[in-house]
Amino acid sequence: MSDHSNMFSSSASSSGGVSIELDAVSKVYPGQPAAAVEDFSMSIEPGELVVLVGPSGCGKTTTMKMVNRIIEPSSGSIRIDGRNVLQLPPDDLRRHVGYVIQQIGLFPHMTIADNIATVPRLLKWPKKRIAERVTELLETVQLDPAVFAGRYPRQLSGGQQQRAGVARALAADPPVMLMDEPFGATDPITREKLQAEFLRLQADIGKTIIFVTHDFDEAVRLGDRIAVLSERSRIEQFDTPGAILAAPANEYVASFIGGGATLKRLGLLPVTAASLTSADPARGLPRVAADDTLRDALDQLVRTGAAGLDVVESDGRVLGTLGHADISAALTATGRSEVPVP
Numbered sequence: 494m495s496d497h498s499n500m501f502s503s504s505a506s507s508s509g510g511v512s513i514e515l516d517a518v519s520k521v522y523p524g525q526p527a528a529a530v531e532d533f534s535m536s537i538e539p540g541e542l543v544v545l546v547g548p549s550g551c552g553k554t555t556t557m558k559m560v561n562r563i564i565e566p567s568s569g570s571i572r573i574d575g576r577n578v579l580q581l582p583p584d585d586l587r588r589h590v591g592y593v594i595q596q597i598g599l600f601p602h603m604t605i606a607d608n609i610a611t612v613p614r615l616l617k618w619p620k621k622r623i624a625e626r627v628t629e630l631l632e633t634v635q636l637d638p639a640v641f642a643g644r645y646p647r648q649l650s651g652g653q654q655q656r657a658g659v660a661r662a663l664a665a666d667p668p669v670m671l672m673d674e675p676f677g678a679t680d681p682i683t684r685e686k687l688q689a690e691f692l693r694l695q696a697d698i699g700k701t702i703i704f705v706t707h708d709f710d711e712a713v714r715l716g717d718r719i720a721v722l723s724e725r726s727r728i729e730q731f732d733t734p735g736a737i738l739a740a741p742a743n744e745y746v747a748s749f750i751g752g753g754a755t756l757k758r759l760g761l762l763p764v765t766a767a768s769l770t771s772a773d774p775a776r777g778l779p780r781v782a783a784d785d786t787l788r789d790a791l792d793q794l795v796r797t798g799a800a801g802l803d804v805v806e807s808d809g810r811v812l813g814t815l816g817h818a819d820i821s822a823a824l825t826a827t828g829r830s831e832v833p834v835p
């Protein structure tokens with residue numbers, strides 16, 4: 494086994510992520526007059542989920558694929574955990590960077606268990622450890638090992654195949670995951686379910702993830718930070734979803750956000766972000782759970798026509814009452830604090 498199989502050993506043996514630094518990275522495809530990616534720089538923290546979002550052809554996929562050298566950069570430098578990826582053998586690099594794509598890419602002639610075992614086998618793990626890892630991962634992505642391990646990809650639904658794809662990418666516990674429109678091919682309901690499952694999973698494993706999508710709402714839902722890109726992967730704004738929604742940097746970003754920016758922001762804020770007034774049981778107001786969002790609360794206020802809502806903890810304790818004005822005030826307050834200092 495080469496030394497490089499341990500190149501991220503400090504982090505790869507246990508869950509967790511590492512930093513990624515791209516510095517002045519460009520890509521000019523052979524024979525093309527213009528660069529597909531020009532002078533792209535970005536620092537990503539360990540364990541951060543960064544979403545690259547932008548219109549078709551702006552260079553998202555090219556940017557991401559340069560991180561594991563599926564595409565070789567024309568210039569610039571890329572460091573993972575401080576190591577220059579351009580000086581690492583590409584095969585070893587790819588084994589340590591999990592990769593999930595929209596077309597899933599499961600090998601059709603291999604069972605789901607064999608698909609998931611691909612990288613651990615390349616890394617020559619002992620058989621027993623591979624078998625245990627496959628079972629553990631199938632459970633992690635909520636596919637019953639007794640049912641799915643021996644099936645072939647065609648015997649799974651699209652959403653199940655997507656989960657198996659995520660399990661395969663996680664097999665060798667890579668510190669970095671690259672995800673290219675991974676949920677793009679699924680219907681909206683399956684997609685939301687996969688997104689929610691994925692967020693729960695990421696809360697446990699804390700990988701460093703670069704996630705590509707053209708769907709801004711998906712970016713808001715998943716990203717710790719979002720980079721809104723225009724042509725040649727130019728970064729128009731790179732910030733938290735809340736900050737981008739509260740203060741789009743320019744017209745381009747605003748148009749990319751689309752309608753309903755305020756509602757989208759409310760969807761990011763818990764009910765407890767508002768200042769509550771003290772509750773009066775005599776009013777008999779409808780209730781909202783403390784871990785619901787302000788968007789849920791507004792929805793309920795509009796639907797019920799009530800003047801306010803009592804905010805209740807899971808143990809039944811009433812924290813206070815929330816009204817329309819409190820929701821508006823929470824937006825103003827968080828908007829101010831989220832505007833990045835120039």
Ligand SMILES: Nc1ncnc2c1ncn2[C@@H]1O[C@H](COP(=O)(O)OP(=O)(O)OP(=O)(O)O)[C@@H](O)[C@H]1O
Nearest residue numbers: 522525529547548549550551552553554555556707
């Ligand atoms: N192999 C290639 N040879 C030449 N040009 C390419 C190649 N791959 C991509 N391009 C061009 O580079 C630009 C960026 O493509 P890229 O696939 O990175 O964009 P994208 O933002 O991921 O698009 P999409 O959302 O449609 O997947 C596009 O203009 C594309 O036509």
